[in-house]
Structure formats: structure tokens, C-alpha cells
Amino acid sequence: PRSAIIRLMLDLAEEMDIAVIEDAAYQSLRFDGDAIPPILALEAERKNGDLEACRTIYCGSFSKTLSPGLRVGWVCAAMPVISQLVLMKQAADLHSATLNQIAVASVAEQHFDSHIDTIRSAYRARRDAMLEALHAHMPEGVSWTKPEGGMFIWVTLPDTLDGADLLKQSLESERVAFVPGHAFFADGSGRNTLRLSYSTSTEGKIAEGIERLGQLITRALNG
Ligand SMILES: Cc1ncc(COP(=O)(O)O)c(C=O)c1O
Known part of the structure; x- marks a missing residue:
């Protein structure tokens, strides 16, 4: 089963001391079957809920649920990873368009669940x-x-x-x-x-x- 494979993958990542990048663009588009926990959630469970001890970098996106053109997504990971990503993002394009972020935040708060x-x-x-x-x-x-x-x-x-x-x-x-x-x-x-x-x-x-x-x-x- 999926969770057993993920546990083996997390063991291997631990052994090799490498990050696990979770590309979760389609996570909320599940319409049948039981909910699938994110890899990050399975790892956090092992580490007593301590996100800071996790090596999984969870990448979410609004591209598949709201609009790919807005170019807004999110990352959930340990703080040192986020700090490095902020620097890299600044070096790459300064930041995602502020207006787009405001629009997505507003839609996410008011309409997201019913839209999904x-x-x-x-x-x-x-x-x-x-x-x-x-x-x-x-x-x-x-x-x-x-x-x-x-x-x-x-x-x-x-x-x-x-x-x-x-x-x-x-x-x-x-x-x-x-x-x-x-x-x-x-x-x-x-x-x-x-x-x-x-x-x-x-x-x-x-x-x-x-x-x-x-x-x-x-x-x-x-x-
Ligand atoms: C698996 C997967 N991850 C990520 C993306 C792209 O996400 P974003 O538009 O947020 O870069 C896509 C879609 O093209 C995808 O299929």
C-alpha cells in the first residue's frame, strides 16, 4: 500500500540524508476513495508533530484549482528551508505578483472550499x-x-x-x-x-x- 512505500522512501531519505520534495499540485482534486495523507503529514507523525524536524518539502499550487496564470502556490517545510527559498525566489524574480497573491488569498478565504x-x-x-x-x-x-x-x-x-x-x-x-x-x-x-x-x-x-x-x-x- 501507498503508506508502506512512503515509509520506505522516508527511511531511505533519512539514511541518505536527502530532502523529499512532495509535488502536490493535484492533492485537492481527489473525488473518490479515502483521503490520502500528504507525505509531510506521515513524516511529521514520525517526528512527534515537529515540522522543524521534517525533511519533506511540500509544494502546493493554485494552478490546478483556481488559475495557472496567477502563478501562485505555497511551500510547507522547515523554517531553514523556507528562508533559503525566500532568498532564491528573490534572486529569481523578486516575488510573485502582489495583486495576484491578494486575489488568491481573498478567493481562498471566501470561495475556495465550495469551488473545490x-x-x-x-x-x-x-x-x-x-x-x-x-x-x-x-x-x-x-x-x-x-x-x-x-x-x-x-x-x-x-x-x-x-x-x-x-x-x-x-x-x-x-x-x-x-x-x-x-x-x-x-x-x-x-x-x-x-x-x-x-x-x-x-x-x-x-x-x-x-x-x-x-x-x-x-x-x-x-x-
Ligand atoms: C505535477 C505537477 N506539479 C506542478 C505543476 C505546475 O504547478 P505551478 O503552475 O504551480 O508551477 C503541474 C502542472 O503543470 C503538475 O502537473
Whole structure:
């Protein structure tokens, strides 16, 4: 289970004396299943709640929940880490735009929780629409994940197909876009995988897009 893997990772980080960077941009977009505790929370539990003794650097973002253009996020970590980050941020760009920070603080205080509820249920419905369409239109040999949160479904094609080639054909003949999975693999594998996003399209468009993609994949496998 996830918490056992994280405990091993924290043991290893301790042994090697290195930081753990927790990239939690999608944390609040979980719409199914039990809540997942942050790595930082699991580490803090081990250290009797003392954040100052933790090596995990938790990075949150408003990009996936409010707007990526505001460029506002937050870091939760031990004070010496925060002090160094403040210096680095100043050296990089002085600071994030003050007006944007004020706008985010105001939205976060007044509307954030209800907004999150809204996008969670929208994403759940869009995920369901995509899963249903995949089930209806993908040929045998194609498999996919059933995410409990976030914006993406991960598709695995038979080994004979290449996601990048398929994207080219899909844009030309079907006008359907996706991200070929290869770029997400550090070891150079994953050529037969795709990342599908259900975040910005309506349920009707998702159904149509997946039907077209399913037809293209069926033709590619038969041809
Ligand atoms: C896993 C992950 N972390 C971070 C980001 C970017 O966050 P920010 O816009 O706050 O830099 C993204 C989105 O592009 C992401 O997918």
C-alpha cells in the first residue's frame, strides 16, 4: 500500500540524508476513495508533530484549482528551508505578483472550499464519461486506469502501436489531441502509452472524442 512505500522512501531519505520534495499540485482534486495523507503529514507523525524536524518539502499550487496564470502556490517545510527559498525566489524574480497573491488569498478565504466541491464533481462526471466511452469504443488489447482524482486517464495500447505516431494521425484525421506517454518514462519506455485529459471538455465532446480515437486505434491494429 501507498503508506508502506512512503515509509520506505522516508527511511531511505533519512539514511541518505536527502530532502523529499512532495509535488502536490493535484492533492485537492481527489473525488473518490479515502483521503490520502500528504507525505509531510506521515513524516511529521514520525517526528512527534515537529515540522522543524521534517525533511519533506511540500509544494502546493493554485494552478490546478483556481488559475495557472496567477502563478501562485505555497511551500510547507522547515523554517531553514523556507528562508533559503525566500532568498532564491528573490534572486529569481523578486516575488510573485502582489495583486495576484491578494486575489488568491481573498478567493481562498471566501470561495475556495465550495469551488473545490464544484470542480471535483465536474471532474468526476467527466472521468465517468471518459471511462464509459473507453469501455464502449476501445478494441481488445487496450487497457486504462480508473483514477480517483486529478485530470487524466492513462491508456496502454498493444506493444505494436506508438503513441507519437498515433497522435499525428489522430490530429489529421480525427481532430483529437492527447499526450503521448513516452515523455513520462525516465527509462525511455512507454511508447505504447497515452495520457488523456478529461479536464476541459464537456461530457458530450469527451464521448465523441473517445469514439473517434477508438475507431482510429481499431483501424491501426487491423491495418
Ligand atoms: C505535477 C505537477 N506539479 C506542478 C505543476 C505546475 O504547478 P505551478 O503552475 O504551480 O508551477 C503541474 C502542472 O503543470 C503538475 O502537473
